[in-house]
Structure formats: C-alpha cells, structure tokens
Amino acid sequence: MAGEKILIVDDDMNMLEVLNLRLQAEGYEVSTTSNTADALSQSRDTLFDLALLDLKLGGQSGIQLMKDIHQTSMDMPIIILTAFGTIETAVEAMKEGAYSYLTKPFDRRELLLQIKNGLEKYKLSREVRRLKDLVGEKYGLKNIIGKSKKMQDVLEQVLRAAEVDSNVCIIGESGTGKELIAKSLHILSHREEKPFVAINSAAIPEGLFEAELFGYQKGAFTGAISSKRGYFAKADGGTLFLDEIAEMPESMQAKLLRVLQDKTFYPLGGEKPVEVDIRIIVATNKNLEEEVKTGNFREDLFYRIHVIPIHLPLLKDRKEDILLLTDHFIKKFNNEMNKDIKGLSASAFQYLLSHLWPGNVRELENTIEYAMAMASSSIIDADLIFPRKPKDKGSLKPLKKAKDEFEKDYILNLLTSTKGNVSKAARMAAKHRSDFYNLLKKHDLKAIDFKG
Ligand SMILES: Nc1ncnc2c1ncn2[C@@H]1O[C@H](COP(=O)(O)OP(=O)(O)OP(=O)(O)O)[C@@H](O)[C@H]1O
Ligand SMILES: [Mg+2]
Structure with missing residues (x-):
C-alpha cells in the first residue's frame, strides 16, 4: 500500500508527529498541518487518498473542515479523530460524511486497519467513477453510439477488457457492431499504437489459411517466389481480430490453438519458430457452445478464446x-x-x-x-x-x-x-x-x- 497520500490535521503537535512517523513507517506519503485554512488549501492542491481530522481544532470544528474538503474531494474517505469519544459527536461526524472515527488514545492496529479499509473503499469508488466517465464519452468509445442499458453494459465490459490482455470473444448477429467493438477495444488497450489486423475466417480458402496466417519462406511451395509475412507477424505487438471464427477449418483450429499456447509459430518452410506478442479478439454470429457440441469447433480452442465473452444486443x-x-x-x-x-x-x-x-x-x-x-x-x-x-x-x-x-x-x-x-x-x-x-x-x- 505504499505511496498513498494521507493528510493529517490536528492542533496537537505531539499527536501530529506520532501519526506522521507511524504512517510514514507504513510507507504512506504524509502531509501534516494544524491549521484549517492550510488544510483546505493543501487538499485543493494535492490529490490525497485519505485524511485524518481532529474533531476539535483550536475552537474550529473538524466537521466543518471535513465538509469543506468534501466540496472538492468528493468521495475521499475522512477519518475523524476525537478525544471526547462521545457517541453523539461521532454519530454527527458520520452523518456528515465521515468514513469512520477513532477515539483518542487509539490503538495502532485499529488506526492502520481503518486507514487500509478506507483506502480500499476509495479505490473502488474511484475506479467505478473512472469507468463511468470513460463510458460517458472519451477515447475510443465516442464512435460507439448507445445509451440503452444493454449498450452501456457492453461498453463497461469493453473498458474492463481493455485493461487486460486476455482473449476476447465478441458474439453478435450480423451488423450489431462486432468489428467496431473489436477496434475500440484495441484503441483503448495499451496496444493502441501497434497494429490492429482483421481477418475474415470465412473469406480465406482452406488451402491458403496457413500461408496467410503464418507467412512463408521463399521456396516453401511452388509459386513462393519470395518470402511473405503472415497476419500473425503483421499483428505482432498489437491485436489480431479473427472474424467469423466458427468458419475456421478444423485443421486450422488446431494450428491456431498451438500458437495461442506457445506464443510462437513456424512460417511455412521455416525452420525457426517466430515469437509473437498478440492479443486475440475473435467474433462470431454463431453459438460457439453449440458448435462445440456438434463437433464443428474444438473445445480446447473454445476455452482458449472464450476467456472474456462480450454479447452484443440486437438493435430491436x-x-x-x-x-x-x-x-x-x-x-x-x-x-x-x-x-x-x-x-x-x-x-x-x-x-x-x-x-x-x-x-x-x-x-x-x-x-x-x-x-x-x-x-x-x-x-x-x-x-x-x-x-x-x-x-x-x-x-x-x-x-x-x-x-x-x-x-x-x-x-x-x-x-x-x-x-x-x-x-x-x-x-x-x-x-x-x-x-x-x-x-x-x-x-x-x-x-x-x-x-x-
Ligand atoms: N453502436 C454503434 N454506434 C455507431 N455505429 C455502429 C454501432 N454499431 C455498429 N455500427 C456501425 O454499423 C456498421 C456495422 O458494424 P460492424 O461492421 O462492426 O458489425 P458486425 O457485427 O461486424 O457485422 P457483420 O456481422 O456483418 O460483420 C458499421 O458501419 C459500424 O460502424
Ligand atoms: Mg463484421
């Protein structure tokens, strides 16, 4: 939990020093002050993750300061420190939005636990807000239109999927936006600057699949008068979008599975394996589970690619x-x-x-x-x-x-x-x-x- 920023406001200098040392020892970045105006201006200038406020600050109310801080740092957790320990003041503080309270003198472990929990909760609520902000407008999502609950859910899944490298399977009927979603996912991911390569599995004749995907060396077969890079090599570092994955011939499914497992492939006629770093997004308008049941699609490949399924709703x-x-x-x-x-x-x-x-x-x-x-x-x-x-x-x-x-x-x-x-x-x-x-x-x- 190192590096999180904590603001401590107390008019008791000893207390400030003790807390400062304790929290620094835990790896937190600590700012202290005994002055409410200073506390307020600090909280405006710095993005604190949590604050500890003494309830009585030389006659001024810690609750008022808490409210003022919350004006700018809306959901930052604030833990109230109170020497009085009366239930009423604590309850009032909680009512006004304090995260929790500690009664002086407090136990070190209790202090650290409350801080830890407060930070955790804040991180969660910030993450949710960040996702909501993103869903609202920004980045690769601005071309995706849809305020319906169904579409908003899809966009949230896209944002979450963009943060990881797991394989994604987009399922949706014709024209529901599968390719658009795949591209947005690529743009939102850390691979944005690298290529997005789209292949339509239904459009490649079975005999050409391997050559198209893995490329070939000069002389690998009659007609291979020069070497050619395949889609896998072209997509290195980026995203490979395999559209209509259910149409991929069986022989090819096995080869694709091997690439996904080993992260390497052999170009036709090549001796040395080529390493690739690729994120795979597949799309289908079929029910892949059904295709597995009827034996048209390999079960092991299904599990490899179906890590994050995203279902696109029908327009109607x-x-x-x-x-x-x-x-x-x-x-x-x-x-x-x-x-x-x-x-x-x-x-x-x-x-x-x-x-x-x-x-x-x-x-x-x-x-x-x-x-x-x-x-x-x-x-x-x-x-x-x-x-x-x-x-x-x-x-x-x-x-x-x-x-x-x-x-x-x-x-x-x-x-x-x-x-x-x-x-x-x-x-x-x-x-x-x-x-x-x-x-x-x-x-x-x-x-x-x-x-x-
Ligand atoms: N939510 C959306 N907002 C704006 N445009 C969209 C949206 N969904 C789809 N489109 C547009 O509709 C068209 C079809 O989308 P796309 O090609 O991504 O669908 P698809 O599911 O891949 O279709 P197919 O199954 O026919 O390949 C594209 O021009 C795309 O830009
Ligand atoms: Mg498409």
Missing part, C-alpha cells in the same frame, strides 16, 4: 438507441455527401421504430444512407425509407400472426402519434389503461421510447 432490443443512431448517421452522411438533412418526418421515424432490423445497425446505416442520397428536401419522409424495405405484404401467413402484426403496427402508430402518452393512446384505442399496458407488454414495446 434497444429501440431507444435507434433515434441516437439515426442522428449519428445523418451527421455522418451530411458530412460525406455535403448535404444538410435536418431529420426524419414522424412517419419515417415511426417506421424505423417498428421495423425489426434483421441486419441491425448496418441495415439502419444503409437505410439512412440510401434515404439521404435520394432526398430532395431537408426532412426525410417515409417514402424514402419504405420502398427499399417493403414489408412482406405479398406472403400469406397464419391469421394469428397477421393479426398480431397488425396489432403491433396499430399500437406503434398510436404511440407515435401520442408521443408515448399511454392514457391518450388507450383512449384512442377504446381500451382500459391496464389492458393497453398488457398489449404493450405482449409486443415488447415501451411507451418511454416514444417520448420526445
């Missing part, structure tokens, strides 16, 4: 992000197309909310791009979004399904036109509020998504 399960994403794409394409599209008409937006988005964010992005390219006015109307994605009205379906679809559509219309006002919507539908709520539940709709 985070409807509240659709508006944000739409705004984001409108900005993006306004820039790229040099246009000045302001937004969508209510009916166009209503369509975006009711569509199921099998192609997820990519489909939404393409839809907006198409509509903006075709738009002749600054507001995009539904007709620019409908023709590209017609509802399958031609096919005949079971009556129950057709009715359900109609019902959902009808409710979406109501919610859109009432801007999520359930009472109003229920009235228009001539339904009781509770029945209307049941309908919302049945179709997995939330009125809040339609507010504003």
